[in-house]
Amino acid sequence: MPKIERERLFTTERSGGRALYRLHAVTVAVGICLVLYYRATRVPEQGRAAWLGMLASELFFAAYWVITQSVRWSPVRHRTFRDRLAARYGERLPCVDIFVCTADPHSEPPSLVISTVLSVMAYNYPTEKLSVYLSDDGGSVLTFYALWEATLFAKEWLPFCKRYNIEPRSPAAYFSEPDGYQDVCTPKELSFIKDMYEEMTERIDTAVMSGKIPEEIKANHKGFYEWNPEITSKNHQPIVQILLDGKDRNTVDNEGNMLPTLVYMAREKRPQHHHNFKAGAMNALIRVSSVISNSPIVMNVDCDMYSNNSETIRDALCFFLDEEMGHKIGFVQYPQNFNNLTKNNIYGNSHQVTNQVEMGGMDSVGGPQYVGTGCFHRREILCGRKFAEDYKEDWNGGMKDKTQESIDEIEEKAESLAACMFEHDTQWGDEIGVKYGYPVEDIITGLAIHCRGWKSVHNNPPRPAFLGVAPTTLAQTILQHKRWSEGSFSIFLSKYCPFLFGHGKIKLRHQMGYSIYGLWAPNSLPTLHYVIIPSLALLQGNPLFPEMRSPWIIPFIYVLCVNNMYSLYESLSAGDTLKGWWNGQRMWMVKRITSYLYGVIDTLRQLLGLSKMTFAVTSKVSDEDESTSYEQEIMEFGSTSPEYVIIATIALLNLVCLVGGLGQIMTSGWSLFNVFCPQLILCAMLVITNAPFYEAMFLRKDKGRIPFPVTLASIGFVTLTFLVVWYQ
Ligand SMILES: O=c1ccn([C@@H]2O[C@H](COP(=O)(O)OP(=O)(O)O[C@H]3O[C@H](CO)[C@@H](O)[C@H](O)[C@H]3O)[C@@H](O)[C@H]2O)c(=O)[nH]1
């Protein structure tokens, strides 16, 4: 056997710095035990309830801390060898289907969507093996029109990308790079392609703005006639249009090279049928693609997540085609990276620690979660297949073994698979496909795959494989985390709870890893206790911590300091800035007292049958004022939402308690200082963290300040709280 056959297509390395980490973890664990021991044995007569609340909160934090350590013990990272893949397989590679999901032409502009579509069409991969599907849950002719425009532009764009080997291959991203792209070709060529792109975008944006497609354009494609004036996004027939047919020899670009298959799909929507949001779209895509290309590998991205590296398919195949481990791997997940982050990460959306530490850690205990985008699956596992040691994938399956049906016949068949009634009385959404019933369809689907015996891989190459749009306002961030925390918590409370469902099927540490997200939401209650009660108790003269001179204060301070120092170290080594870490800590608190609180409330309401599951799509556009303050890293409020009232009330409460507490101590001397110092420190830390909120309430004059009614409401709530506390 030649040597090359024995070489692995990827390697797995343990991340460094383990000894330091383990030392820190063991000492913090001892510290936590001492803290809990102190709390449990010193319950006072006066202020018993507050003390017991502290005990309960600290117990929760301690348990949650243990859970978060499950993935930190031994994270791994991978390296792939695309040269070995090329040497071994050449172009004899499997067919790949790519799914792009969009839901609403107004929060997800069609010009952005097609840039993502173009970027994945332009992968460095044999085009006859590539099929791209766009699912449009908005059922909008505007999106269809944009995709039709993209087919024309692709005929110039794809050869341009390949001739000059450019990156990234999303035209929107490429032309917005500040520099670097000017030199790749002659200025004439560049201005030709750039103008063509800009004109196309302008036509699309104009159409979106007016909501209409010019009549003369409609004559160009039969697909436009699917839309009539009665059609709405919530009520329409299934639409499948094969815009580029990879099996047709005439589907070529302007240089005569084959183009990939490109399909538009809007599954049927009827008001009386529940459509199950993105999970429903994914399942329709799985079925529709099965009659068109049926590739053994399926990759899916959200419409804002363009491909940032044209080698990613080959990169992912290094895992699936590896002789030693490949047959165990069900999916390969790339991290969610974003191209619109600001330097200091004002809304804490960089996710670098999650990507590098937590996902890498999940990888070492059985595999990362499926996070809904940037993920390559075997088609078979999405369709419910269990892992078996002797399972052999048919890598030659797909495209070419389809019969010679006409396009119309195929489209008709595909449409019947995208009809509302199709899933009736079937296992779709349960045993087959992406699971229904939870706003984080991705997490639960991935968990089920792991429980069927498959492993997954987290691949985080130095050049990000995908880049998406992170929320650029506080409101959007809070909304996104509400959906995530609620979704994960409702899974935790369901029969899919990782500890029950995963019992005996996946490792305990893997179950714990899943629970990091499942327990996000309940974190809100102890956090609320911790940010309110000690401060109020300070004002009331009710001590909740050991005195400064007591040796028992040492474990409290140790746990606080070392935990924060380690979190800072993690954040900095993942590439965040110091200020970015600090902003992240603030957002962590804000999310806990708003998003996660709402997550708990909504999950409970659903359990009691009082409300239904929703999926609020995050907007990928922001108005000019919002963009400016985002770039300047100024927090944007602007609207009078109840979340802001919570934030403002807690901020104000802490400020008053700090001032009042300091006043009392100064008037009654140092003995009090000794007793209340820990509470003063806690309260002062909260006030420092909340600084931008005071500014937004009292100092700022711009549109993004906290609106006066919110400030007024928070003053009202704080006054009320003090009255209650006083007259108790
Ligand atoms: O009814 C729907 C609702 C949403 N989407 C699509 O789902 C994707 C994700 O929606 P978005 O509003 O961007 O949510 P995010 O919070 O950014 O999404 C993250 O979290 C989701 C689960 O909550 C996962 O599905 C996503 O892949 C993951 O990126 C977008 O492409 C939407 O077009 C649909 O296709 N149909």
Ligand SMILES: [Mn+2]
């Ligand atoms: Mn998104």
